[in-house]
Amino acid sequence: MFSYSQGHRIRHSRDKKAELSSIDFSEFESFVQHVLSCRKVPGAGIAMVKDNRVLYTEGFGLADIKSRKKATRHTKFCIGSLTKAFTSTLLARLLSQKDNIDWDTPIKDILKENFRLSDDLRTKHVNLRDVLAHKVGIPENFHALLVGFSEDVTREDFVRRLQFIPATKWFRSKFFYSNYMYTLAGYVAEVIGGKNWETLVQESLLIPLRMHNTGFVDQLDNRNDLASPYVLLNGSLTEVDRQLTLSVHPAGPAGSIYSTPVDMSKWILFHLNRGNDPNGRSIVSEEWLNETYNVQMPQPVSSKDLYRPQFPIDKVVIGYNMGWATSVYRGFRKIWHSGGIVTYTSHLWLFPEKNIGVFVTFNGPLSDESSYAMEAIISRAADLLLEEEPWMNLTTACSFPSPWRQAKDPRLPCDEKAHKWNISRSHVDYIGVYGHLAFGNISVSTENEKELTLRFGRFGEMNIWPVSETRFHGRYTGSLWFITGSQDNVDPIEIDFVTSEAGDIDGLLFPVDFKSNKTLFERDLILNSDKKWHIRNSQFKKMKQFTRKLVNETRPITEKRIDVVKEILRLKVNEVMPMYFHLTVSEVF
Incomplete structure (x- = not known):
């Protein structure tokens, strides 16, 4: 059994309860306010849980700068990829109720003729364990999700398109993060459960856990209920379009959930209490839930890992589980995940052996400043509950990674006036529609014969200009302007046009996956x-x-x-x- 209170600082009366409630949060709160100020984070939400009790839920800063609306423990933030644990937990529940399906059942056996990946090996053998642990070898291709698929693309349509996305790594050989595979996992849950993923999550998890202020951002009727998302522009916080949260469709199982500090404390309690609801009733089998916490795929050394003696502490990623990752923090096993969508950033850390959980969420900015602030605040919260001496003080929290590692210099957007049409080839040669079987259409057009506009997906619109006759650079101009025009996000998008032997433009290479080779879009291949x-x-x-x-x-x-x-x-x-x-x-x- 565990208890829950709506109060932002939970106070009990005696014995262990008194010991827990004796934690002084005033110094922690001063630390958080200081970090938000020096790092220019507009608003935050925090939840802390220990020994099956909610110790703390609170909001800091502003949910909306223009209206001066404060962030509270009930403010809704998008939690991005923290959604993945909801998907893996849902599947643990569904699989525990089946006698003939488990983590290692080939997905082909579940979806039958409606399923195919880019090659026969993956199509025949890929299973839920592979998909949830990012072992499939299919690139992230995040750019297509960033601009947004058409709203008429269903989850079933999306899964059918997966066959046209080539794998770039050997099957089960390397960790390769993929929101697309989590969308596939969500679709498998729909087939097993007989309802859409959102309904299954609502009925199986949110309602039993009384997470009444948690939902799906692409189904939210009033987006004004969310904390406003912000970026840094010339050192100032600037709001971006909340409609961009709709771009998560149809990949909801990978990142569509929004929640509050209060509700996320309930989610932490559920996991620390071995899959039970507030009344001690089992929601998910402990045996099946535990499998989601076990390392399934080792991860390579990360530049974000911290080691002694360079840093005062060790924080090292070990591997990826299913909807979670495993790290070691100050000698303790940490089960955790991060999440990001538009400019929202969230982290959730669990220390199962210490019965501790911490959740921190921001509504911006999309910059290194936000990442450094997250490191400082969630580490401080974890140290407080672990009863460890904090390794960051007010000074280093605002200078991190300095003095231990040199920080990157802030980068400012370049001068748009420098972009000119500097080649002899006509604009007309590039105008047209370019298509891909998985990612849809890219259109190139002109309105004034002086510049080209590229449109991709639901929100992607950018001006492109030539570097040569085949290489162009692009800068977003619509709702996604901040991707190439805000602090720490200034690099233009690089696009290549492909020519035939006769010199005609017959294709466009676009960086659908920011981290690997560009993807070919064929000219005049149009999805109607x-x-x-x-x-x-x-x-x-x-x-x-x-x-x-x-x-x-x-x-x-x-x-x-x-x-x-x-x-x-x-x-x-x-x-x-x-x-x-x-x-x-x-x-x-």
């Missing part, structure tokens, strides 16, 4: 509202080159799979995802 791809005004030889990339080499194109009807050449790519590729053939014969 009927979800069929259309290739227009192309030559037949180009279509043959294109289809070779789509069709498995073991299943070559045959005359039976191609036919001409009313001058439209149709190719059925495969039986898993029936799509017809239409090519005008006026120049074919």
